[in-house]
Amino acid sequence: MKKRTQKRTLVKIRNLDRLFDVSKPFLNRIIEREERKILRAVDDVSIDIDEGETFALVGESGSGKSTVAKMVVGLLPPTKGSIEIDGIDLSDKSKIKELRKLRSEIQMIFQDPFASLNPRWRVEKIIAEPIRSFALEKNEKAIIAKVAELLTLVGLDPSDGRKFPHEFSGGQRQRICIARALASKPKFIVCDELTSALDVSVQAQILNLMKDLQDEFSLTFLFISHDLSVVRHMANRIGVMYLGRIVEISNSKDLFENPKHPYTKMLLDAIPDLEMSGKDRNPIEGEIPNPIDPPKGCTFHPRCPFANERCRKEIPMPIKSDSSIITCHGVEEGRIGKE
Amino acid sequence: MFNKIHDNIFRALNSDFLYSFKHSPVAIVSFIVALTLVLGAVLAPFYAPHNPFDPATLNLMNGFSAPMKPNQFTGEVFLLGTDDQGRDVFSTILYGMRISLFVGFAAVTFAMVLGVSLGLIAGYVGGWLDALMMRIADVQLTFPGILVAMLIFGIAKGFTPIDQRDQMAIWVLIIAIGLSEWVQVARVVRGATLVEKNKEYVQAARLNGRRSGGILIGHILPNVLGSVLVIATISLALAIIAEATLSFLGVGAPPTKPSLGTLIRIGQGYLFSGEWWILLFPAVTLLALALSVNLLGDWLRDALNPKLK
Numbered sequence: 001m002k003k004r005t006q007k008r009t010l011v012k013i014r015n016l017d018r019l020f021d022v023s024k025p026f027l028n029r030i031i032e033r034e035e036r037k038i039l040r041a042v043d044d045v046s047i048d049i050d051e052g053e054t055f056a057l058v059g060e061s062g063s064g065k066s067t068v069a070k071m072v073v074g075l076l077p078p079t080k081g082s083i084e085i086d087g088i089d090l091s092d093k094s095k096i097k098e099l100r101k102l103r104s105e106i107q108m109i110f111q112d113p114f115a116s117l118n119p120r121w122r123v124e125k126i127i128a129e130p131i132r133s134f135a136l137e138k139n140e141k142a143i144i145a146k147v148a149e150l151l152t153l154v155g156l157d158p159s160d161g162r163k164f165p166h167e168f169s170g171g172q173r174q175r176i177c178i179a180r181a182l183a184s185k186p187k188f189i190v191c192d193e194l195t196s197a198l199d200v201s202v203q204a205q206i207l208n209l210m211k212d213l214q215d216e217f218s219l220t221f222l223f224i225s226h227d228l229s230v231v232r233h234m235a236n237r238i239g240v241m242y243l244g245r246i247v248e249i250s251n252s253k254d255l256f257e258n259p260k261h262p263y264t265k266m267l268l269d270a271i272p273d274l275e276m277s278g279k280d281r282n283p284i285e286g287e288i289p290n291p292i293d294p295p296k297g298c299t300f301h302p303r304c305p306f307a308n309e310r311c312r313k314e315i316p317m318p319i320k321s322d323s324s325i326i327t328c329h330g331v332e333e334g335r336i337g338k339e
Numbered sequence: 340m341f342n343k344i345h346d347n348i349f350r351a352l353n354s355d356f357l358y359s360f361k362h363s364p365v366a367i368v369s370f371i372v373a374l375t376l377v378l379g380a381v382l383a384p385f386y387a388p389h390n391p392f393d394p395a396t397l398n399l400m401n402g403f404s405a406p407m408k409p410n411q412f413t414g415e416v417f418l419l420g421t422d423d424q425g426r427d428v429f430s431t432i433l434y435g436m437r438i439s440l441f442v443g444f445a446a447v448t449f450a451m452v453l454g455v456s457l458g459l460i461a462g463y464v465g466g467w468l469d470a471l472m473m474r475i476a477d478v479q480l481t482f483p484g485i486l487v488a489m490l491i492f493g494i495a496k497g498f499t500p501i502d503q504r505d506q507m508a509i510w511v512l513i514i515a516i517g518l519s520e521w522v523q524v525a526r527v528v529r530g531a532t533l534v535e536k537n538k539e540y541v542q543a544a545r546l547n548g549r550r551s552g553g554i555l556i557g558h559i560l561p562n563v564l565g566s567v568l569v570i571a572t573i574s575l576a577l578a579i580i581a582e583a584t585l586s587f588l589g590v591g592a593p594p595t596k597p598s599l600g601t602l603i604r605i606g607q608g609y610l611f612s613g614e615w616w617i618l619l620f621p622a623v624t625l626l627a628l629a630l631s632v633n634l635l636g637d638w639l640r641d642a643l644n645p646k647l648k
Binding site for chain 2: 073074075103104106107108115116117118119120133134177180
């Protein structure tokens with residue numbers, strides 16, 4: 001691992017909330033006498049991401065990790081809370097010029113490499129889009145040279161620029177997406193389920209490419225994934241999300257070796273492991289509750305083996321220590337983690 | 340540059356599209372019929388026996404000549420006979436088809452421009468604007484298209500001065516037919532836009548600082564054009580029929596510049612007095628034109644729909 005001389009916080013997320021109105025249309029509500037339905041996708045999330053590190057958000061489907069990602073890059077406005085990147089608040093409309101510059105420094109790579117490239121555009125045009133849009137190169141010749149350089153950088157051939165996206169495999173398409181993300185010289189890249197649409201052999205190539213690129217351009221990653229083995233390979237720090245809330249943030253090593261929160265333990269127990277072959281794994285019990293009507297108190301209590309009366313009533317507050325944050329009554333009281 | 344053209348030609352020749360065309364006899368026959376008719380109409384001034392729009396070339400003595408038989412007064416022979424004013428039916432069909440096709444193409448272009456832009460905006464912006472536009476479209480859909488066209492035609496006619504009515508009639512027709520057909524286009528484009536705008540490449544473009552206009556034109560429009568092409572072809576057949584219907588009812592192209600519909604209207608007056616050719620030949624031409632374009636549209640819809648392959 002690289003030695004980090006200075007630890008500067010690049011991304012500062014504070015008390016982020018995002019509500020979605022999932023109620024039926026107005027007329028149906030009146031006729032069927034239904035209340036408005038509000039889904040709380042993200043609930044009071046605070047994260048700091050240091051420059052040059054890889055922060056991973058993990059959790060089951062529906063835990064709100066993709067929503068966090070979309071808010072961080074500015075595709076979705078937060079309902080409440082603030083996101084500050086490189087010292088600039090994303091919602092600060094008075095700094096339009098700085099925001100536009102900041103836009104070019106934040107990039108996102110999407111889950112589905114088949115939907116994230118316009119099928120009617122040639123690859124060279126796709127990769128050149130950020131360069132043209134942010135006017136990063138002086139003339140057409142420089143753009144062409146830059147596109148060729150980017151294609152080589154991600155392990156493709158410069159002549160591939162003449163092709164259309166459908167002529168590539170999933171892994172190659174993801175490489176094109178990475179080239180496009182790098183085109184605007186970003187500092188911060190959000191990877192939303194980067195490898196979940198790829199097969200395992202290709203996953204490793206893409207992840208190693210990302211690591212190399214991170215070293216070369218000192219990039220900061222926010223890595224969204226449900227695949228813990230991917231996360232273990234990539235992340236410096238990990239945040240575990242459950243039902244829109246962060247239940248545990250810890251260093252990658254600590255989290256895997258010494259998980260504190262009962263939900264993190266459940267997740268880790270469910271990882272398929274070669275050494276465990278033959279033995280029974282503990283699958284995660286139960287399902288994630290309906291976020292429209294979340295459980296009272298700690299949202300994890302219906303599935304938690306350690307839940308007591310307090311967990312059912314009182315929402316736990318984050319407990320901060322020097323390297324980790326845990327949101328659990330049991331850990332706070334010392335009931336959990338001392339077996 | 341040469342490479343690019345070469346690439347495109349190569350891609351076109353190898354496409355599924357062409358394969359599907361080669362393996363569909365209906366499409367090939369319709370294409371040949373439609374092409375013959377369109378070329379025949381476009382090139383009419385070069386080979387038509389005479390210009391039926393020019394009264395100086397007409398001889399009333401030639402009236403009611405039967406096809407391929409010498410006229411009883413002048414002895415002239417006409418391929419498809421003549422009508423009441425001595426106009427050669429073959430020439431009037433060619434020139435009439437020019438008007439029918441021009442009105443058809445222009446009306447469809449107008450409907451496309453209107454429908455595609457409104458559909459794109461409704462789908463992309465969403466919210467109350469979308470709701471408003473789609474409710475207007477719904478209301479218009481409850482009336483038959485021909486009725487809407489007649490209404491618009493009537494209103495527009497009221498606004499044009501009497502001495503310009505004949506010249507304006509064709510433009511009014513185009514606007515009337517275009518306005519009655521934009522709804523289908525707008526709905527299809529809106530639906531396709533709703534699908535495309537949530538795809539990740541659009542989100543990526545937004546992240547890359549593209550503005551809504553650029554995204555709509557650069558990203559979404561090219562991806563919804565496939566479905567537009569299909570409706571455009573089918574609408575062309577509908578527009579030609581709508582024009583013929585309006586002209587048949589006497590509210591379309593004027594008798595001095597007859598379209599196929601006007602010719603059929605003129606001809607139906609003589610059907611039972613034995614001069615069947617005045618009606619039959621324009622009617623068959625209209626049928627062939629509308630049917631071939633429609634069948635082409637049907638084939639196009641299937642060929643562009645990957646689920647049917």
